[in-house]
Amino acid sequence: MPVPSRNWMLLALWAWSIGATVVRAQSSGDGERASAGEGPSAEDGSSSFGAGEEVEEEGFGATAEVQSEGNAPVDATAAQTRVELEPHESLADGLRRVPGAQVASAGALGAFRAVRLRGAELGHTELYLGDVPLAGVDQGYDLGAYGPSAFSGLTVYRGGAPALLSSGAIGGVLQLHPHQSGHRLWALGAAGSFRTGRLAVGADVDGATRLNVALSIESTRADYPYRDDGGTAFDPSDDRTRRRANADVQRATGMVHLAHDFDAGTLSTVVLATTRHGGEPGAGLTRAQSAKRRDVRLFGALAFTRESGRLRTRISAGVEHQMRALSDRFGEIGFGIEETRDRFDAAFVRAAFELRLLDQLEATASAGGRFDGYRPNDRLGPSRPNATRLTAHGGAELRLHGSMGRARAELRAGARFEATALRESDQNGSSITTQPTYRAAARLRFPGPLAIVASVSRGRRLPTFLELFGDRSALVPSPDLRSETGRTIDGGIELAGAGLRYEAALEARAFYLRVNDLIRFIPTSQFTAVARNVDEGSLYGAEVGARLRAFGHLLAEGSMTAMHTDDGGGRRLNWRPAFEGLVRGGADTGARGALQNLRLEVAVRRRGSFYNDPANFVEVGGLTWVDVGATAHFSHGLSLDVRLSDVFDRRGADFVGFPLPGRRFMATLRIERGI
């Protein structure tokens, strides 16, 4: 991957990413939700040993989830928010409803997209499907690869994640949930601006044998308009409005989740397949016309869960194959001439044990191993050796809970250890890295609506193949790299209450994160760079999530994140908006004739200013976007959703040079029939 000198910012982007009508946004600091189980290991890590039933009330942005007395919470101490995705919503839409989460995108549907949690790096978020990791450290993740119809929702853990996930992420974990309940068939079709279309079908079967299937195909031309300044910032005479060219994307996602209850336990499997191909437009200024991108991902996992007396056991294993191809025969994007076809293969096994030692004391232990193989191939570039990574991890956590007077208290403390060995096929030596991480958290719930929570944790991000071994071309090896590390402290309150005419919940947390040894590619010549542990940063801020339903038909929810960052030298960390917030409001009409309900919604999202560059010269101004929508539910399970996003056509960009689509329309027709 040759990297001309002018593309270091692009490199920063690319380097780590190589790689229902019932809307529920549950702050699960409340944590006492207990899903029916999902994911390859039936319960997705957010369900709990001894968990109770979920009590769902139709609402806007919230599900009242009531803790049954005696139920053990999932991990009430974790800062987690669950969002159920509406049929018209993308993963990014869902993530924007989560406090502490900031979505960064390089374009429209199918373009690179990732989430930043509490201001950590994009690469400090780990992606899980159920309770198993969906991507290794070397692949990175790109939310633009996934069609949303395959997932019923998502949960975001900010800071430390539950021990069952065995994650040492610095920023947190994004957990995707496959469909997992219901007894129905459904189908939807959507069409919108820029020749965007989506077709999706699915089936859900409940019982001792549970089957959930979802398939979707999407296509967009994504030829949205943007303003091209020609690079002449002082001279508007050459400015013109262009349409994004070569940004077309076709994307397909398929998910099958099958589970069966045996006497001995529950066996479940999940298969996820995605493919995405289309043009690669590059930056707005370069306007690549011919570059193409294609990626295919196959993921399968098998899990067995058994509960016996005081012991609950989960064992899971899986495989993953990913192929990523980029054809840029004319060097249009700016990385030089490329025709890559890189392959990633992974296999993993994990085991977790939860043991109730005493009524108030539980222990969780987990262990696992993972193999990652990387086979780079660039038909037009220099040959590069294959690389492998072997990772072993283990951890333990104690959970102490009980009553303190009228209050209920919970204390968790755990540690995790990870060792990884990397090797290139033509090298005798290897790089071995070990990293301990830990998390301690407490929650005190008072009688009534108030609970207070606090936690401290340490996370890490391991260096990738590319960072350690380079690419035999523009990127120079750097075998002595250390892991990036981060320490988080957070604390806050949770409020939940309900009356005859209202139902409300609020979570507010303050957080502090310090990251060290951040890895950056440092140019060593006009054409070469090397990864080094050079940067650090500290962040503190607050995140607030709130939801309200009043008078039976008025609905509101909001999420907000405000933070201050410092790179250690008095400058702000780049790409971190000081403020990001979303407020949504809506009203239901209730049943009127054939119309079962009509919901009208308006959402206002504000992203504050941020610096695009580490030197803090380039300040990207704040922007406010307004979306409106209406969803009509008819009889026979038919619904129609129409939505106008970015009403005032503010457009904007999360990364300077990569314009976002502006005003756009989408209509979604969905039908659901019980079986």
Added chain:
Amino acid sequence: MMIRRVLLSSLLLAIACGDDDGAGDDGGVDMAMDVLLDPSISEMGEEAGMEAGIEAGMEAGTEIGVDMALPPLCPTADVILDPVDGTVDFMQIGSDFVSTAITLGSFAEGTLAADWINSGTTAPALTTTLSGDVVFPSSPGIDGVVTIIDRTTSVVSRFCVASGSLIGQANVGGEGFVGNPHDVVIVGVEGFASRYNPNLTPDAEEIDLGDDIFLFDARNMVPLGERIALDTWAGEIEGVIDGAPGMVTIAARPDRMVLVGDTLAVGLDRQPIDQGGPGRAAGEGTLVLIDLESRELSSVTLPGGLNCGQVVPVEGSDNRVAVTCKGYSTAFFGGPGTRESSGLYIVEITDGTGTVVESWQPGADDTAAVWNVFSLGGTLVAGVEIGEFMVSNDVFAVVDVADGTVVDVFEAGGSFVLGQGIAVDGGGRVPDSGGAPGTVRSFTFAGGVGSEGASSIFSDSLPAAGLYRF
């Protein structure tokens, strides 16, 4: 309109030919050119404008200094930067490869305008005001005017220092093509930009092919629709592909340029069209000479040298340039063969013909000071030997190209940290991005002895990456 421009160009070139003040540093002639180009004068009528311009130029010739009155070229309506008072001696580029800040300074008075223009001077749109990869022309050009070359966006911008006004901006790339301009020379109304990148798109328009010298109107800052192709020095040559011998396609890759009389001397890197690809090869060291009147091309071979893109004027000489060959390895960047194919050359250009009059190639124990070179006058050339990452540090040295004497002056604290420096009163200043942000080191060189002086910081917002004479 075009015809008028050509006529004006011819007239101005004729004036320039009769002047021997040196390349690109001619206040009198340039002043005449500027006056000719002043819209207010144009309003007088074409003939009157010409006469007025010539007269003004002749009068101003003895008076013009760096801190002269505002050149007529500068529009007073487009004051967009802070006007700068004082005598500007140099321009400093601060860069972290993401952002750039340009500082103007005086050796006597210090900083005159810290971060005068930077990546965030205007609110970002599709691009930022300046990218992280910006250079100045090799030759200072017109007094009182700063020309900035943004290699990422292919935009050339010209500003007037005393007024802070914008003369204009020209994109010298093509339709969706980033030309990666490495240098600009302005001769009257014509601007010549060396476009380093070839355009590999099969259906590219001829004007957008790159790997050439691209012409633009330096007054109105618009393309002239003309390019000077350098195809003669591109094509297939023997090289190495993935470790095995093979034919590799190279581009001319024009880098830096110096105007000598009416001859444009262009250094070529002559490297593969895909610099990160499996093929590695570099063409024989070549300095191309372009007769700006006839557009005829000739070349000077630099024996034993490869990767010879940087050419700088020789201090105090009207007809000599120094060319540096940084060397090239068919194995990997900086690999075996690099030192052996590096060197310095003094080329004398007379009547459009170039001759290598002095040359030097580093011996095994010599400091290979072939990066970021500048002339100290005569046959003395100062430059940097780039260190090997995590193994050795950059070393700054002075080479007498005539007798091969190499004098180490100082060593940096890391590799790839010493940037482009400038000569100052028998010594010079060299930016050091490995030190405190903005560090500029100084040295003197006299009697064959070099010694380091005190360091300065003119702006600490970014690492100092390059210094250029104003």
